[in-house]
Amino acid sequence: MFYQFLSILILVQVSFQTELSFTNYSPFKTIFRRQFSLFDVWVDCKERIPVLFSYIAERDNGSLPRSSKFQLDPEIPADCQQLSYSTYTDSVFDRGHMVPANHLDHSELAINESNYMTNINPQHKSLNRGAWLQTEEIIECLRDIDTLRIYGGAIMGNNETNDIFTQTHGIRTPDFFWKIIENARTKDVIAWIMPNDSTATRSNIDKFLVSIKDIEAQSGFILLNFSPEQKVIKQSFSWKVPFNCDTS
Ligand SMILES: *[C@@H]1O[C@H](CO)[C@@H](O)[C@H](O)[C@H]1NC(C)=O
Ligand SMILES: *[C@@H]1O[C@H](CO)[C@@H](O)[C@H](O)[C@H]1NC(C)=O
Ligand SMILES: *[C@@H]1O[C@H](CO)[C@@H](O)[C@H](O)[C@H]1NC(C)=O
Ligand SMILES: CC(=O)N[C@H]1CO[C@H](CO)[C@@H](O)[C@@H]1O
Numbered sequence: 470m471f472y473q474f475l476s477i478l479i480l481v482q483v484s485f486q487t488e489l490s491f492t493n494y495s496p497f498k499t500i501f502r503r504q505f506s507l508f509d510v511w512v513d514c515k516e517r518i519p520v521l522f523s524y525i526a527e528r529d530n531g532s533l534p535r536s537s538k539f540q541l542d543p544e545i546p547a548d549c550q551q552l553s554y555s556t557y558t559d560s561v562f563d564r565g566h567m568v569p570a571n572h573l574d575h576s577e578l579a580i581n582e583s584n585y586m587t588n589i590n591p592q593h594k595s596l597n598r599g600a601w602l603q604t605e606e607i608i609e610c611l612r613d614i615d616t617l618r619i620y621g622g623a624i625m626g627n628n629e630t631n632d633i634f635t636q637t638h639g640i641r642t643p644d645f646f647w648k649i650i651e652n653a654r655t656k657d658v659i660a661w662i663m664p665n666d667s668t669a670t671r672s673n674i675d676k677f678l679v680s681i682k683d684i685e686a687q688s689g690f691i692l693l694n695f696s697p698e699q700k701v702i703k704q705s706f707s708w709k710v711p712f713n714c715d716t717s
Pocket of ligand 3: 628629
């Protein structure tokens with residue numbers, strides 16, 4: 470087990486030569502890829518949280534219920550993940566999914582995997598139930614029209630005031646989360662960097678629109694899967710969802 474883990478670590482630190490790979494440089498030094506059945510996350514062992522994720526969202530053909538049972542990831546060494554799967558007690562922070570169950574809802578296995586703590590970060594409830602949720606609804610509605618490729622991650626920042634889970638969960642709280650949606654057919658892209666605080670409401674979502682270049686600058690990752698033309702696109706408005714969209 471240890472050697473297996475070590476080889477994964479070395480492989481990933483040298484290069485991300487795999488199908489969904491999208492970076493060859495990471496500001497995190499102990500990052501490794503965790504491949505789930507329908508999505509990938511990259512966990513940083515030192516920070517103990519997912520710092521990158523990616524998946525493909527295709528036409529919705531399921532509506533299995535989400536699971537309310539969170540757990541530690543059985544495949545990941547304990548010292549690379551959060552100390553606890555419990556709620557972020559007495560705080561405004563939710564157990565926020567990087568990849569939501571709703572986009573995996575034709576697979577019970579993938580839904581279960583989405584509740585491993587290697588897919589969870591403390592997200593301010595205004596973000597998790599506001600702007601972040603809205604990006605998930607955009608994906609949920611538009612994936613019925615075109616296949617979408619989704620990329621995202623966490624930015625640690627340097628605000629220590631929100632680092633209130635160092636004892637309970639062994640982690641610092643990311644200050645921002647970013648997300649990119651690429652339409653696989655048209656190659657159009659949209660990107661956001663959202664603050665992990667009370668301002669990240671639905672009504673503020675357009676204030677968080679950025680270009681992929683901005684994400685590279687602020688996150689420290691180099692993102693390989695985009696053309697120079699895609700990297701400078703900055704949308705003025707978040708993509709609209711069809712009014713009759715079924716978000717289940
Ligand atoms: C549902 O869609 C997924 C792709 O998202 C596909 O792999 C699966 O076979 C589909 N299932 C059915 C029953 O059509
Ligand atoms: C998903 O989790 C539920 C509840 O823990 C369990 O009963 C079920 O067997 C799991 N399904 C899969 C496919 O892992
Ligand atoms: C850090 O976050 C706190 C709230 O947790 C906020 O009051 C404070 O202004 C922030 N500091 C900086 C420098 O952004
Ligand atoms: C409520 C809260 O913690 N807000 C902070 C989140 O992090 C950003 C970046 O450090 C700060 O600007 C916010 O004040």
